[in-house]
Amino acid sequence: MRLLLLSCLILVSVLGCHHQPSDIPSSHLTPRGDCQTVRHLGGETQICGHPQRIVVLNPKMLDIVLSLNVQPIGYAEIFSNRRGDFDQPSQQIPYLGDRITQPIANLGMSSNPSLETIIKLKPDLILGDIRGNQQQYSQLSQIAPTLLFDYVGRDKWQDSLQAIAKVLGRTDQAKKIVAAHRQQIATTRQVLAPIVKAYPKVLMVSSEQLNSSINIVTPLDFCGGLLEDIGFKLATVSNSIPTNITQQISVEKLPQFDADLIIVQGYNIVELSRIRNTNSFTKSQLKSVQKSWQTNTIAQSLSASRNNRVYFIPSYICLGLPSPSGTQITLESLQEQLLPLDKTVNRN
Known part of the structure; x- marks a missing residue:
């Protein structure tokens, strides 16, 4: 079942089968x-x-x-x-x-x-x-x-978009989509600039619920790439250039990653297979990992957890929709969740 994500199920990418083509x-x-x-x-x-x-x-x-x-x-x-x-x-x-x-x-x-x-x-x-x-x-x-x-992957959707648009005779529309994407990046970068300056280092992980291992998300990931596009620096396993979209570690190694913010890509395989109402989709995907994070002693020992700077986004967006809409949804979610930090930045 876990091998179904990249080819047919989101879980493949989440669990680390993220090799670049x-x-x-x-x-x-x-x-x-x-x-x-x-x-x-x-x-x-x-x-x-x-x-x-x-x-x-x-x-x-x-x-x-x-x-x-x-x-x-x-x-x-x-x-x-x-x-x-x-x-x-x-x-x-x-x-x-x-x-x-x-x-x-x-x-x-x-x-x-x-x-x-x-x-x-x-x-x-x-x-x-x-x-x-x-x-x-x-x-x-x-x-x-x-x-x-x-x-999957950072900006790979643009190659697909341009090729498909030419086949369909819609190259002008494709150019507008790419231009809108770049404008979204620029706008979000400007809006979140004070937060990026105050909290520049981000640890992004993916998990269904914390257990023996989790995945550190690298800039090669769609959402990881977006974070770096708007100015954040992702924490990775080593200083070498990542070759995979994620890097697997044990939960016990989390404290080794010094990050100002933590963003968790969460998913729920059971709920993925039985969608009944899309209105509750995001909540159902995050419920398990949120509870797991809140009850895990190691996760709660991290500085970002102690300072209430841990945020959640469905893996489905990052791995299922590495596309124009995925960009919009991700950037809107980041702004909604991170903008309250602006008050803290100004206060300090």
Whole structure:
């Protein structure tokens, strides 16, 4: 079950299977008349015209096509075992469902989408993840042109966005999305500048609940990268350049990390698999790790804990939505949680 995150379940990345992909060049397109040859992490795929019937195999791809003002016809989740189509997407798909204008087909799990359902949908484009969908790539490509991209990681969504936008004839929209992203970074950096100056060093960890080991998040992580983009410095296991998105340590080693602030990426696997209402999604994902942190003697001994400078964010945002919406949600959450520190900064 733990191997389902990067390919089909958020837990893979959380538990440390965060190796960066091989050095495959970023996706790019070579026009050929009405057709384009798309080079992506799965290979090279020829696409003619602008696809209209699009299937997406993870939340990142869903967010990208929605950001380009395109409505997909089918969606595969990274976590849920729900049955039936998404007939009420705003209540069934976290963070993105309210932007889906009509019911869409449920394709099952991201790492093992229903090929039979996809065939029935008759798509003209399938968008997926190199780790999660590589094994099905040959079969998916026989159904429709299939593009596979990287999932997690700092700013990797921009490569996917630009390639997909060109396929869909929406490059201008993609440029606006990237510009908006950069403006969000700049604005947040300015708003939080006093806090960054007073509390520059951040320890970000990921955990379902503290036990024998946890994961230190590095700048290669989507949310870790955002923290550094707005000026914070992430605490890591060593001074060497990280090669993975996380670095696993034992809980007992937490006191070795001297940090002004701590941000915890939390998740709840049981609740991930049985979403009933997206309104309570964030709370359900954080409940377990918050309780665990508050009752763990080692965690409570840290300076940040003693000074009430520990904050929480769902791992789903950082690992499930390393995308335009993930940026907005993360930065808004950071501002909401950290801005009260401004009063302390001014008082000192």
